[in-house]
Amino acid sequence: MEIVNTDNLVVLDKAFVWHPFTQMRNWTAEGHEPLLLVSGKGAWLQDRRGRRYLDGNSSIWTNIHGHRHPAINAALKSQLDRVAHTSFLGFTNPLAAELAARLVALLPASPLKKVFYSDDGSTGIEVAIKMAIQFFHQNGQPERIQFVSFENAYHGDTLGASSLGGIGLFHDRFRTHQFPVLRLKGIEDLDTVDGANVAAVVIEPLIQGSAGMRLWPQGMLRELRKWCDEHGAFLVFDEVMTGFGRTGKMFACMHEGVFPDFLVMAKGLTGGYLPLGATLTTQPVFEGFLGTYSELRTFFYGHSYTGNALGCAAALANLLIFEEEQTLAALEPKIVHLTNRLDALRASRFVREIRQCGFIAGIELGGANGEPLDWRAETGARVCVAARDYGLLTRPIRDVIVLMLPLCVSKEEIDLAMDAIGKAIADVCR
Numbered sequence: 264m265e266i267v268n269t270d271n272l273v274v275l276d277k278a279f280v281w282h283p284f285t286q287m288r289n290w291t292a293e294g295h296e297p298l299l300l301v302s303g304k305g306a307w308l309q310d311r312r313g314r315r316y317l318d319g320n321s322s323i324w325t326n327i328h329g330h331r332h333p334a335i336n337a338a339l340k341s342q343l344d345r346v347a348h349t350s351f352l353g354f355t356n357p358l359a360a361e362l363a364a365r366l367v368a369l370l371p372a373s374p375l376k377k378v379f380y381s382d383d384g385s386t387g388i389e390v391a392i393k394m395a396i397q398f399f400h401q402n403g404q405p406e407r408i409q410f411v412s413f414e415n416a417y418h419g420d421t422l423g424a425s426s427l428g429g430i431g432l433f434h435d436r437f438r439t440h441q442f443p444v445l446r447l448k449g450i451e452d453l454d455t456v457d458g459a460n461v462a463a464v465v466i467e468p469l470i471q472g473s474a475g476m477r478l479w480p481q482g483m484l485r486e487l488r489k490w491c492d493e494h495g496a497f498l499v500f501d502e503v504m505t506g507f508g509r510t511g512k513m514f515a516c517m518h519e520g521v522f523p524d525f526l527v528m529a530k531g532l533t534g535g536y537l538p539l540g541a542t543l544t545t546q547p548v549f550e551g552f553l554g555t556y557s558e559l560r561t562f563f564y565g566h567s568y569t570g571n572a573l574g575c576a577a578a579l580a581n582l583l584i585f586e587e588e589q590t591l592a593a594l595e596p597k598i599v600h601l602t603n604r605l606d607a608l609r610a611s612r613f614v615r616e617i618r619q620c621g622f623i624a625g626i627e628l629g630g631a632n633g634e635p636l637d638w639r640a641e642t643g644a645r646v647c648v649a650a651r652d653y654g655l656l657t658r659p660i661r662d663v664i665v666l667m668l669p670l671c672v673s674k675e676e677i678d679l680a681m682d683a684i685g686k687a688i689a690d691v692c693r
């Protein structure tokens with residue numbers, strides 16, 4: 264395999280780049296060598312020194328069928344030979360039209376029948392927020408402006424999406440410039456909410472990802488749906504992380520057979536290849552925007568790259584692979600295997616709690632007496648660095664080790680990942 268001589272690139276990165284969610288003083292420190300990833304194949308990534316790592320967090324929760332999948336690669340190359348991008352403002356393109364039909368067909372039992380494209384998860388949430396506000400504004404209920412979300416929620420980093428967020432570390436500093444949101448602890452708090460002014464309730468269904476893989480109680484989605492119906496508010500499901508098989512079904516909401524008025528998808532939509540977001544909504548919402556041009560009921564919203572042809576090509580290929588490789592059926596025994604391996608790790612005295620939802624796992628480290636660790640010790644980060652020596656690449660959320668493998672991995676690769684985590688915990692916590 265090709266090994267790239269990249270010393271100079273590391274120098275350039277440290278001199279010129281500012282990385283997301285990264286303390287750049289540590290990054291640019293003299294002794295720190297950033298991991299430079301140069302290629303991938305299947306569930307594996309390779310760095311500039313030729314070392315290989317299992318992609319333990321699916322490249323920040325995006326990758327589904329592995330890297331350099333022949334079908335997605337071919338779809339992209341074929342689209343490149345036609346055109347890379349054309350505007351979606353006032354025009355359409357073949358793949359965006361076909362993809363919309365296929366996305367709607369993924370949820371046949373739901374009322375979700377229309378697809379609005381955007382660039383990523385954050386903008387997909389912005390679309391849902393703005394559609395909800397404008398819908399009520401122009402359909403006789405302008406008082407419905409209140410949004411309800413949950414403590415520890417994460418819906419993206421743009422200002423609107425982060426207004427809904429409930430992770431203090433990320434969001435609190437910007438509260439002065441965000442719109443006010445009613446943030447609940449859980450479903451029980453809904454009783455205290457006056458629904459008359461609520462535009463929408465927004466939730467990550469089944470599991471809060473960035474909160475550290477926190478699980479919601481079973482049956483919660485049905486109760487939320489009921490509350491929203493009783494009070495005339497919209498329900499928004501943020502399936503940016505949970506979509507595309509991660510929980511064992513195509514979408515998390517399918518576990519409870521409960522459907523929202525807006526469903527936002529992004530990360531896995533293109534199989535982890537390209538940024539693309541989609542906000543699905545219902546026929547009644549769509550109709551609430553119809554009128555003559557001068558009535559100004561149009562949804563005046565869009566991005567330069569909306570409906571991008573390459574993104575849509577990757578997304579269509581992604582969906583086709585789900586059918587051809589029977590990805591979800593093949594995933595079932597892998598989830599069982601993962602469950603067994605996680606159960607074995609629960610006995611470790613350095614593990615405080617293990618939380619799992621389908622193929623998503625969060626392993627929370629703890630002190631010897633089961634108490635939480637001091638996050639300033641960065642134990643989770645140190646365990647993840649140690650795991651690299653055993654062939655696993657992942658990123659923690661504070662002291663929660665995230666394991667979210669691409670759905671294409673084998674049982675042996677699950678074993679490798681779990682072995683690596685076990686050994687890394689032993690090395691760091693001993």
Ligand SMILES: *Cc1c(COP(=O)(O)O)cnc(C)c1O
Pocket residue numbers: 383384385386417418419420467472473501502503504505529530
């Ligand atoms: C990642 C994530 C987002 C934001 O998506 P981006 O593509 O990073 O903007 C929103 N909601 C959830 C649940 C996510 O996990």
